[in-house]
Amino acid sequence: MIDDDLRAALDARASTYTTSPLAWAEVQRRTRGARRRRLAGLAAVPLAAGAALAGLPLVLGTGGANTAATATPPTPAATFTYHDAYQAGTAQNPPIGESLHLTGEGTARTTMLWFSRTKDQAGDTRLQLCSATQLPSGGSTAGCADQPPPDGAGWYAGGTDSMLPRPAIVVMYGAAMNGTAKVAAITDGGKRYPGRIDQPPGAPRAIWSVRHPGAARVTAIELSDRNGKRLQRIIHLPDPLTATDAAPVGPVARLDGGVTARLHQDQSLVWWNGRKLIGLDVISSSPVVNAGETMAEALDGSGTPVQDRIAEGYWFGFARAGTARVTLTLPDGRSVSAETAADPWKQGAVLFSAPFDPDGDVYAAGFRVTGHAADGRELWRQDTPPVKPLWDGKPTASPAASSGGG
């Protein structure tokens, strides 16, 4: 019976999850942090300002937020300590050989790649390629992709192609089969984007990586030997990237510069520029809480006056009701402002957008967002401290062993 099998299988898997003895302390730390932020009312919450990813739960951040109110733009003295997914990931999955350091593109700062071994259910040892990625807003995440059968073949391990919105330049990576000297991503129209092969010293396999425009529909990764003879074709079927499958509710909000926002029944707030999806905020809702969570309650719950992002040439987001104008200021004095508009869904918030395309990484230097009333009074301010790259400068193995792409 499949019912019995399902229960037994789920029970078996459930029993493998362990809990940390520090869990209670960590929950207490989080609750203390939330309380402090609510009291301060102007917290720096880098997680809420992710360029590519929306919502608090999406990246792992630990440490204390700098909540000091100052009269000047944020300075490099402000600090925020982030969860180091590479450190945690390598502790759990010890590297075989050295790690490879991939330079980030757009939605990722850097990605660390390393091979590790794991045991499957039958007790067989399997190779896996693990990765840890830091996002521009500071948080990091890690995971491993097992070697699929047959032994000896290469495999796709991950990339920024699964991010939503899809970045302008996508990075994909995986393990190469033995003898691989070249790699290329192939689109459904036959266009090829060559990548590179790196052999970290001591690692059991080489690692392939390719970069291609986010708009390209890559359907295969081709691994070849030094003579160009194809060794393997890895079929890659990108997931259909949909922000939500829930129906929209109410009218569409039309903002400055052509940006529009739609709220959906599952409380997904989806941002568009024309037909291009540029952002997604997931506003939790729970049917067991008396009042369903609105945008206003989402802000209140996270202790932030604003949830914003910088993406695709725009700065946009939503803020506390009563805010008439918002301004983002960089440490070098550059700034951008936007008039707000009431949300048309009666969620107790205001929406804003403004064209903004600063050169470089705004999160590296930090920035400040201030909200003003119609009479010009400052209502709130939120500092996003500079994000320190977690792994830049870490000794890595790859460049000397690179054999180029093609």
Next chain:
Amino acid sequence: MTQAPSRARGRPTFAETFAAHYPAMVRLAGLLGADDPEDIAQEAFARLHARMNRLRDDDAALPYLRSIVCNLTRNRLRHLRLARLRRPEPPPPAGSGEQAYLVAERHRALLAAVDRLPRRQREAVVLRYWLDLSEREIADAMGVTPGAVKSHASRAVTALGRALKETDDDR
């Protein structure tokens, strides 16, 4: 005559709720596919803490936790689909021999099929078959109607049966 502490008759404290349900929430997040189930569970409890006094009644904490774990896991997977994140495999079954191996193999095939289910179907399966929740409770956790739960669960079981049949045929 002894009198129970008043707290025992009232709403459980946050610490008591944590002690009673934290491991289950970690497991729920893991079964739903979270790459860091403890982070999800801890965030869920932090949110529960912020809303303890807004829950409709004493029994609402657990459904609230379940719904937050579902939401957080769904959001995380939606945004951070680093492909094929390795999920902990069940340990080798007790005993040994061919039968044990076949059972384990069937678990593995079934769990792999669960991993391939669309998010909503996977949630319906885990909440129904692992937590044994009613359709109403599953609907609350998923934020959908009981009718939708029925539909997701039915499609999931059909898909799992088909996947298992294909696995059997391949042997």
